Amino acid sequence: MGSLRNQTKLQVYSRLPRKCDVPVNEQGRYLKVSQYYGENVFNYHLSKNLTQEDKESLNQVLNGKKQINKELATKVANSVLEWAISKGATHFCHWFQPLTGATAEKHDAFLNFDNERPMESLSASQLMQGEPDASSFPHGGSRATFEARGYTTWDLTSPIFIRESTNGKTLVIPTAFVSYHGDALDTKTPLLRSDLKVAEVVKKFCHLTGEKSVQRVFTTCGAEQEYFLVDKSFFFSRPDLVMTGRALMGSLTSRNQQLEDHYFGLIEDRVLAYMQEVEIELYRMGIPAKTRHNEVAPGQFELAPIFKDANVAADNNQMVMTILRTVALKHDFVCLLHEKPFAGVNGSGKHLNWSIATDTGMNLLEPSHTPHENYRFLAVVATVVEAFYRHADVIRMGIASHGNDHRLGANEAPPSIMSVFLGDTITKILDSLISGGSYTPDLKRTLDLGASQLASLNKDNTDRNRTSSFAFTGNKFEFRACGSSASIAYPLSILNAAVADVFAETNAFIEKELAAGKSADEAMIAITMKWYSHAKSVVFNGDGYSDEWVVEAQKRGLSNNRTTPEALTVFKDAKKIAFLSQTGVFREGEIQTRANVMLERYIKCREIEFHTQSAMVSKQILPCALAYKNELANSINTIKTAGGDVSVETELLKRLGETAKSLITKSETLVSSLHKYHKTLDESACADKIARELMPLSTDIATLCNQIEEIVPEDSWPIPKFYDMLFIR
Numbered sequence: 001m002g003s004l005r006n007q008t009k010l011q012v013y014s015r016l017p018r019k020c021d022v023p024v025n026e027q028g029r030y031l032k033v034s035q036y037y038g039e040n041v042f043n044y045h046l047s048k049n050l051t052q053e054d055k056e057s058l059n060q061v062l063n064g065k066k067q068i069n070k071e072l073a074t075k076v077a078n079s080v081l082e083w084a085i086s087k088g089a090t091h092f093c094h095w096f097q098p099l100t101g102a103t104a105e106k107h108d109a110f111l112n113f114d115n116e117r118p119m120e121s122l123s124a125s126q127l128m129q130g131e132p133d134a135s136s137f138p139h140g141g142s143r144a145t146f147e148a149r150g151y152t153t154w155d156l157t158s159p160i161f162i163r164e165s166t167n168g169k170t171l172v173i174p175t176a177f178v179s180y181h182g183d184a185l186d187t188k189t190p191l192l193r194s195d196l197k198v199a200e201v202v203k204k205f206c207h208l209t210g211e212k213s214v215q216r217v218f219t220t221c222g223a224e225q226e227y228f229l230v231d232k233s234f235f236f237s238r239p240d241l242v243m244t245g246r247a248l249m250g251s252l253t254s255r256n257q258q259l260e261d262h263y264f265g266l267i268e269d270r271v272l273a274y275m276q277e278v279e280i281e282l283y284r285m286g287i288p289a290k291t292r293h294n295e296v297a298p299g300q301f302e303l304a305p306i307f308k309d310a311n312v313a314a315d316n317n318q319m320v321m322t323i324l325r326t327v328a329l330k331h332d333f334v335c336l337l338h339e340k341p342f343a344g345v346n347g348s349g350k351h352l353n354w355s356i357a358t359d360t361g362m363n364l365l366e367p368s369h370t371p372h373e374n375y376r377f378l379a380v381v382a383t384v385v386e387a388f389y390r391h392a393d394v395i396r397m398g399i400a401s402h403g404n405d406h407r408l409g410a411n412e413a414p415p416s417i418m419s420v421f422l423g424d425t426i427t428k429i430l431d432s433l434i435s436g437g438s439y440t441p442d443l444k445r446t447l448d449l450g451a452s453q454l455a456s457l458n459k460d461n462t463d464r465n466r467t468s469s470f471a472f473t474g475n476k477f478e479f480r481a482c483g484s485s486a487s488i489a490y491p492l493s494i495l496n497a498a499v500a501d502v503f504a505e506t507n508a509f510i511e512k513e514l515a516a517g518k519s520a521d522e523a524m525i526a527i528t529m530k531w532y533s534h535a536k537s538v539v540f541n542g543d544g545y546s547d548e549w550v551v552e553a554q555k556r557g558l559s560n561n562r563t564t565p566e567a568l569t570v571f572k573d574a575k576k577i578a579f580l581s582q583t584g585v586f587r588e589g590e591i592q593t594r595a596n597v598m599l600e601r602y603i604k605c606r607e608i609e610f611h612t613q614s615a616m617v618s619k620q621i622l623p624c625a626l627a628y629k630n631e632l633a634n635s636i637n638t639i640k641t642a643g644g645d646v647s648v649e650t651e652l653l654k655r656l657g658e659t660a661k662s663l664i665t666k667s668e669t670l671v672s673s674l675h676k677y678h679k680t681l682d683e684s685a686c687a688d689k690i691a692r693e694l695m696p697l698s699t700d701i702a703t704l705c706n707q708i709e710e711i712v713p714e715d716s717w718p719i720p721k722f723y724d725m726l727f728i729r
Contacts, residue, residue: 005237005720012231012728017273018331020280038286040087042080042160049079062156063216064196073124080160081110081122084171087162091170092122094130094152096177097187099138099597101487103318104177106132107170127173128154137177139185140596149180155188158315161285174315184590187489191311194496194585195219201503202356202364208510209376209520216359219496220476221313223488224304225320226295226348228336229271231729234720235334239620243612244605245338245403245485248698249621249705250722252344256298263296270729271301274331278303281323287316297345298726307353310496314489317350321485337485340406342722343702347407348484352492355476356380356499366475372429372439375524382430382531383506384477384499385420388470389535391498392418393559393570394577396481398494400567400598402605404483405691408562414469414480416567417553417560419540421468427541430532433525467544490594497585502531563691564602565684571595599683606690610670613701617667620718621705625660628712629653656711663704670697 023031044050044058054075061068068076084092093105110120130152137150158174177186184190199217206214235241240248257263267275275292282289288306295302303324308316321337328335340347356364364380371377388395396418408416422430425442432439469481482491506527513523537556543549553560561567570576571591580586586594632653636646673694677686709717 005717005724006715008233008237008720009724009728011233012724015231015270015332015729017270018277019273020277020330022280023284033283037283037288040162040164040284041286042083044076044079047079047083049082050075058156068128068156070124073128077122077124077127080127080171081120084122084162084169085110085120087169089162089169089171091168092126093170093172094132094154094175095172096132096152096175097318097487097489098177098185099140099187099594101187101485103322104132104137105172106130122171130175132177137185138597138601139179140593140600150177150185151180152177155192155311157192157309158312159286163285164281183587183593185593187487187493188311188314190493190585190590191314191489191496194493194500194583195310197500197583197585198356198496198503201500201507203358204507205380205503205510206358206364208507208514209379209524211358211360211362211376214358214360214362218357219310219492220307220355220357221310221488221492222305222307222353223313223317223320223482224302224349224351224353225317225324226300226302226350226484227324228297228299228338228341228348229274229301229328229333229729230299230336230341230725232329232332232334234725234728237720238725239616240609240612241334241336241341244609245336246341246406246609247343247722247725248609248613248616249702249709250342251706251709252342253721253723253726256345256722256726257296260296262294262298262300265294267292267294267301268729270331274327274333275301275303277330278323278327281327282320285319285323287319289320295346295348297342297347299342299729300346300348307355310354310492311489314487314492317488339401339403339483339485342726343406344722345726349407349480350482350484350486350488352479352482352488352495353473353476354479354492354495363475365472365477367426370441371426372432372441375521375528378429378433378528379506379524381422381426381472382528382535383502385422385539386531386535387495387498387502388418388420389538390502391494391576391579392538393561393567393573394580395491395494395498396559396561397567397570397598398491399481399483399486400561400564401483401486402564402602402609403485404481405563407483408481414467415544415549415560416562417544417550417558418469418481418538419544419553419558420538421471421541422539423472423541426472427539430528433529434533434536468540469544493585494580497580497583500583500585501579506531563695564598565687565691568595568599568602568684568687596683599687603683603687603690606694607674610674610694610698613698614667614671616719617663617701617705621708622660622664624712624716624718625656625663625708628716629656629660632656652711656708659704659707659711663701663708666697666701666704670694670701673697 023036025031044055054072057072058076060066091107091109093107095103095105098104110122112119112121132150132152152175155174155176160174161172162169163172176189176192178189179185195218198219202217203214206217230241238247240246279289289303290306291304293302303320305316324335337348365377367377368374396416408414429439469479471478471480479491479495482488509527509530510523513526514520538558540549550560577591580591581588632649636649636653639646639649677689681689
């Protein structure tokens with residue numbers, strides 16, 4: 001067994017960086033990114049088959065001013081078909097995002113027949129609507145098994161694109177996915193609804209406060225994506241990584257991330273070659289990847305895009321995850337998106353940088369150089385803080401998953417307590433409004449570094465707080481609690497619904513103030529004071545990792561739902577989740593569907609982990625321990641016969657025997673308890689038992705495996721160690 005592991009390590013040592021095809025022109029010169037950016041995205045503005053009138057009509061459709069008719073849809077379908085064929089595409093698919101958290105697609109050929117003559121075709125109906133078999137997608141008991149029909153419907157606001165594979169190209173049409181009765185069975189539909197609701201209430205807010213020219217409002221998002229890279233030889237030698245996405249056991253290396261030398265460190269050639277190919281693929285698909293760097297843990301990295309509107313950003317992030325995985329295999333890596341693939345080092349998150357923008361180019365979260373005099377900005381901030389405070393438990397539910405349970409509260413992630421960071425400047429301004437005092441701005445906006453050779457640095461209004469769930473970072477909020485493997489559409493939908501809910505009340509308040517003869521500025525100051533006074537307890541600018549904050553948060557009445565089953569209890573409180581349906585973002589049945597799907601998914605994922613761990617214990621760890629026990633016993637007998645001292649060998653044998661005995665007992669208890677809970681408890685109670693009893697037991701099993709790993713000789717260990725996976729590339 002040891003020799004196989006050593007052969008795997010030698011194979012990894014010999015890997016070289018992969019060279020990909022960098023875009024070049026006909027003369028063989030490298031193209032600038034701007035020259036090939038979006039080449040695999042359909043741009044109706046550039047279509048020669050659409051008249052200017054067609055394009056203007058389509059633009060009105062995209063802006064929500066009219067609905068598309070069949071005549072225009074037919075023209076678009078013909079234009080898309082010609083473009084796709086010219087790019088070498090042979091098939092098309094409706095690409096949707098069911099409640100699995102991943103994406104789904106069914107490919108259809110363009111091939112059709114005119115009598116006996118083969119031809120390529122894409123009709124308006126094929127472009128606009130599809131009918132996948134919906135029976136095998138999660139539905140949370142919202143329909144019977146035999147009710148299989150579902151519909152995909154074209155999302156005109158998200159660009160159509162082409163995805164390339166080794167032997168062909170496919171036209172990809174972003175779609176929503178709904179049941180036969182029109183209930184959302186995906187993450188896209190509620191997000192689209194939430195953006196419309198935010199647009200409605202915030203547009204009214206802008207008009208009430210003097211910005212009459214605003215005609216369109218939309219939320220924007222930039223989703224940072226963290227991930228790990230593991231050589232595929234190591235990956236496929238670890239059943240736990242293959243089955244669950246995380247290492248269910250493993251002794252941490254003596255040096256890991258404590259020297260903080262991996263973060264922003266030199267990117268190794270093989271990893272950099274991978275990142276560069278990922279970026280080329282993303283640029284071709286019109287996804288604006290901006291930054292790349294090493295993250296905190298060894299083997300961990302990050303990619304971040306430029307902001308886009310929330311719906312397109314959500315679609316882009318799904319493709320980012322897909323491309324990270326597919327390109328990794330070409331480089332003999334496997335990309336791990338699990339929130340905590342390796343215990344003891346940082347896990348991976350997905351920071352959602354969120355803001356609200358208008359068609360006039362205004363970012364409503366831009367404080368300007370004089371934020372204390374920017375009353376519209378302060379009113380928006382106060383409204384968002386109230387929304388986060390009022391609906392914190394539901395927002396926490398939106399980022400709940402079995403993977404994120406390992407990460408929330410660790411050293412790289414915000415705790416499971418939902419709080420808002422505003423920074424010293426904004427907090428002082430808001431506090432001065434409430435107290436009736438005056439705010440004196442800090443006129444010193446540059447930092448004196450004491451070295452004339454260095455350029456002066458302009459100081460931001462706020463520092464950055466890595467420990468906050470929802471941190472204001474200059475001109476946006478950064479929602480840091482989303483898990484790295486999750487779709488961002490679901491938490492965005494809930495956040496948007498929460499903000500829309502409170503903005504409706506903000507508008508009603510301002511209307512009342514204006515009717516009473518108050519000015520718009522006076523009304524905005526009043527609503528700022530109202531919301532901030534009420535929601536101030538959720539604002540925390542300190543260390544969210546500290547034990548003191550846990551105690552302080554409890555005093556403030558803030559919830560601390562540490563596990564997914566705890567977070568999902570919010571579904572049982574009708575008052576807390578009412579805003580989801582009242583805003584129109586979710587329908588009543590859709591809310592229950594998601595409650596059931598999330599609970600079911602948590603249980604299934606934990607089941608897979610427990611069974612995988614038990615199998616590894618019985619098939620790999622215990623045989624290794626017993627083989628070494630036998631080796632020690634033979635050694636003891638041999639040394640005794642020769643009259644030597646066997647105290648060391650005897651002590652090792654005793655420790656190994658006790659550990660192995662405890663390991664098999666706990667492993668059997670884990671599986672038997674799981675079976676018992678399934679038979680005797682409902683899903684909610686079963687999930688709670690898993691979180692409270694079986695997860696600690698699984699952790700104990702991992703610890704015992706780690707103890708055996710530290711006892712047996714290096715060459716005898718059957719699976720790749722953390723050292724192999726985190727450091728050898």
